[in-house]
Amino acid sequence: MDLSLSISTSGMIAQRRRLEVASQNLAHQFTLLDAEGNYAPYERREIVFEPNEQGGVRAAEVRISDAPLRMKFDPTHAFANADGYVEVPNVDPVVENLEAMVALRSYQANAQAAEIGKSMIQTAIELIA
Numbered sequence: 001m002d003l004s005l006s007i008s009t010s011g012m013i014a015q016r017r018r019l020e021v022a023s024q025n026l027a028h029q030f031t032l033l034d035a036e037g038n039y040a041p042y043e044r045r046e047i048v049f050e051p052n053e054q055g056g057v058r059a060a061e062v063r064i065s066d067a068p069l070r071m072k073f074d075p076t077h078a079f080a081n082a083d084g085y086v087e088v089p090n091v092d093p094v095v096e097n098l099e100a101m102v103a104l105r106s107y108q109a110n111a112q113a114a115e116i117g118k119s120m121i122q123t124a125i126e127l128i129a
Contacts, residue, residue, distance in 0.1 A: 003054060004117035010056030011110035014049055015103045017059040021047045022099040029091040032079065039079050041069050042089040065090060 028042040044065040052058040067090045075084030 006054045007056040008110045008114035012107050014057045014059050015107040018047050018103040021045050022096045025091045026096045029089055041087050044090045
């Protein structure tokens with residue numbers, strides 16, 4: 001029964017990290033400059049999950065998305081190219097909000113599974129005692 005709590009906990013930790021990544025992407029959806037002030041549009045981050053040793057899941061890595069940066073037509077922008085286009089972050093707020101909702105629902109499902117596992121352990125202890 002201990003294993004069920006371990007699996008549920010790993011799921012909650014992984015989904016919390018997923019929510020953090022989606023939040024970070026949303027926070028940077030308009031970021032065009034790096035920390036030094038150089039033009040470097042923010043690139044969307046993606047989380048990669050993998051199974052852990054106990055049969056649960058873990059966040060293996062956070063990587064930069066393969067999706068290309070979006071091109072926005074704004075010939076008056078300081079960073080516009082010769083054709084008047086500016087590269088902007090490849091963050092889609094709808095996708096990030098969906099990621100956040102899925103992470104939240106998955107977290108809740110894992111929390112509920114952990115509660116059920118805990119209840120089963122308590123019942124087993126009461127039956128033994």
